[in-house]
Each structure stands twice: as structure tokens, then as C-alpha cells.
Amino acid sequence: MFVVACVTAAMITILSAFNGIESLVADLFSTFDPEITIAPAEGKVFPYTDSLQVVISEFPEVTNISASIEDDVIVRFDGQPTVATLKGVDSLFQEVTDVQTVMREGNFDLFRDEFPCAIPGLGVQNELGIPIHPTDFSLITISAPIRGKKLSRYKDKALNTLPILVSGVFSVNAEMDVKYIMAPIEYAQELFNYDNEVSHLNLGLLPETDSEDLKEVLSEKLGPGFIVETSYDKNALVHQTNKSEKWATFLILTFIMVIAGFNIMASLTMLILEKRKDIFILQSMGLTAVQVRRIFSNQGILINFVGATLGLVFGLGICWAQQTFGLLELQGSIVPYYPIEVRFLDVLGTMATVMVIGSLFSILMVRYLVKRFAH
Numbered sequence: 001m002f003v004v005a006c007v008t009a010a011m012i013t014i015l016s017a018f019n020g021i022e023s024l025v026a027d028l029f030s031t032f033d034p035e036i037t038i039a040p041a042e043g044k045v046f047p048y049t050d051s052l053q054v055v056i057s058e059f060p061e062v063t064n065i066s067a068s069i070e071d072d073v074i075v076r077f078d079g080q081p082t083v084a085t086l087k088g089v090d091s092l093f094q095e096v097t098d099v100q101t102v103m104r105e106g107n108f109d110l111f112r113d114e115f116p117c118a119i120p121g122l123g124v125q126n127e128l129g130i131p132i133h134p135t136d137f138s139l140i141t142i143s144a145p146i147r148g149k150k151l152s153r154y155k156d157k158a159l160n161t162l163p164i165l166v167s168g169v170f171s172v173n174a175e176m177d178v179k180y181i182m183a184p185i186e187y188a189q190e191l192f193n194y195d196n197e198v199s200h201l202n203l204g205l206l207p208e209t210d211s212e213d214l215k216e217v218l219s220e221k222l223g224p225g226f227i228v229e230t231s232y233d234k235n236a237l238v239h240q241t242n243k244s245e246k247w248a249t250f251l252i253l254t255f256i257m258v259i260a261g262f263n264i265m266a267s268l269t270m271l272i273l274e275k276r277k278d279i280f281i282l283q284s285m286g287l288t289a290v291q292v293r294r295i296f297s298n299q300g301i302l303i304n305f306v307g308a309t310l311g312l313v314f315g316l317g318i319c320w321a322q323q324t325f326g327l328l329e330l331q332g333s334i335v336p337y338y339p340i341e342v343r344f345l346d347v348l349g350t351m352a353t354v355m356v357i358g359s360l361f362s363i364l365m366v367r368y369l370v371k372r373f374a375h
Helices: 004-030 050-057 122-128 152-158 184-193 210-224 236-274 276-284 289-325 344-373
Strands: 036-040 061-075 080-089 103-106 115-120 138-145 159-166 168-171 179-185 198-203 228-232
Touching: 004 152, 004 236, 004 289, 004 344, 036 103, 050 210, 061 122, 061 152, 061 184, 080 115, 080 122, 115 122, 122 168, 122 179, 152 210, 159 184, 159 236, 184 276, 210 228, 236 289, 276 289, 289 344
Parallel strands: 080 179, 115 159, 115 168
Antiparallel strands: 036 198, 036 228, 061 080, 061 138, 061 198, 103 168, 115 179, 138 159
16 A cells, blocks of 8 residues: 555656646746747748738738847957857737746847947856846947858958847756847847848737647748747657656656556455455355455455545645645755646546455456465
């Protein structure tokens, strides 16, 4: 019983921990990635025409359309350079993402008195040592290659360099923090020498909109020249890896549950040996072998049920304590304690697995044990 309780509690706790990580990852990426992104099938940019805007705006589920440009740049502060990806965004980017929630310092201000402002990731800021002040913004420069000019031949003349202020710092995860620096899309278009071209169209959707269904319709409407992706698609590898680890762990714990079934078998063996005289008396009074097996099978199922129930209570108790008190802290992380999320289907699947394995062991083992020792 104790082993069954421990395995059940472990299965519920570990599955809930994986759920918490999955939800945390989804929340983190949703702050930076919109629900649906439209990108060109070929090349880096595409023209953002009025007709394209009208086609997308015809969908009632789409609330906002935010344009952005992405390309690699060289960022310099106080003579110190680093390579980053400039993400030029418009004012609607705050409407289609939760970027405000990942601001570590300063504010998400794209302009200060009509002068463009940048928001680097925490990794970029740390690498360059850019100080952040609420009123006194630091000045940096961003350089990008001029199309048609080779760097080896023209040297610095092959780069277009523009100054920009730093209004704040964002932090999503280590990969994005060291990669991205955000700036107004107008600044990016001037730096990259684009007119009306954009890299992505970021869509904000109405609540309860099925992004997968909308993605299919948009893809068909826009044609093969565009790639339509949901936020899940853009981070599919992260989600799939987490799910694979979750179910691999579940299978390992299920195997441990099978081993725990031998513990039930040992208890039933001792019980049947102890009750051999009682079984003989009952059989002398007319009790059939089937009825004897049923008595001990029910005993085994009861042991398994009580153990699973205790494990359920214990596992849910651990999850509740972690959610309420944050017993397991994460030092230096973006969340103060390890995330936990209990899902009904996981609990139901765990209980069903434990009960099925335990019941099968009880029924099959009792059939053998009664035949072996009760005659």
C-alpha cells in the first residue's frame, strides 16, 4: 500500500511539474510572439500594401495588425560592439503581444520627443554595459550593411549607422535576451533602406479564437507566397520536447508501478498462507474456489485503491503546497518558484493506470496463489 501511494503521488506531482513548465514556456514566448505571424515564403521582406491589409482585416477575428522588420546589426556603446538582431516594431506591437510584462528596467518607449528609442534584451545590455536611467537615456549606435556594398571593399562605408536612445531593457529568456534589440519600425526601415517592406505581420486575435483554424483559412487566402504560423508553431520544438519528456517520465513511473505490483503480490501471498486453515474450513462449508478467489482479489483491489487514494491526496497536497507557499524556489530565474499546474486528465489517467495495473496483478496473482496454496 505504501509503495502504491508513493508511486501515485510521484506520478501526479511530476506530471503537474511538467505542466507547469509547459505553461510557463507558453506564457514566456507569448509575451514576445503574437498569436499569428505572417512571413514571406521566400526572402527576408515583402511589401506591405493596402490591398494586403484589407484582405487580412476582412477576418473579424483579427483585432490588430502590427508590422515588424528583423535583420542582423552591429550595436555599439562606448566603443564596445556586439552583434544582435534588430526587431523594428510599430506602436501596435504592444497590443498583439504582452511585451510590457517582460520589461526588466525602464519602459517600452519607442520615441522620446520624436527621437527613436531602443529596448535591448538583458543579455545585450549586460554585454555592452549600457546603464539604464529613468530620465537620462543612454545613447548607442546601430549599424547595418548597405545593400550592394561589400564590407571587404568599402570597410566602414559599407555600413549605415544611426544613433538611438535606450529607454529600457526586456527579459524573456536567455536565448532571446542575448539576441534581440527592439526599435521603432521607422528607424529600422531607414537603417536597412526599406520603404514599405516588412519582415512580419503580427496579428492580434479576439479572445477564444482558434488560432489553428484561422491559420488554415489565412494560408489559403494569402496563397503560397506567405507562411502563416501560430505562436505554437514558432516554438514547436520547445513544446514537443517538453511533452516527450513528460510522457517518457510517465512510462518510467508506470514501469515502477508494475514493480510495485509485486509488493501487492507479496502481501497477498502472506495473507493466503496465513489464512490457509480458514480457507479449508470455508471450502468444507461449501465455498467454491471462485468465491475464495473473489475474496482475496477484492482484498488486493482494496489495498491498491487505498494506496492510490492516499497517493492522490498526498500528491495533490504537494502540488497545493508548492503553488501556495513556493516550497521549491528557483534562484535567479524569471519566476520565484518552480511552476506547478494540476490537470484533471493527468490525475484521471494516473488513477486509472494505477488501478488497472493493481487490479490485474490482484486478480491474476490470486488465481495462481489460491490454486497453489489453498488446496
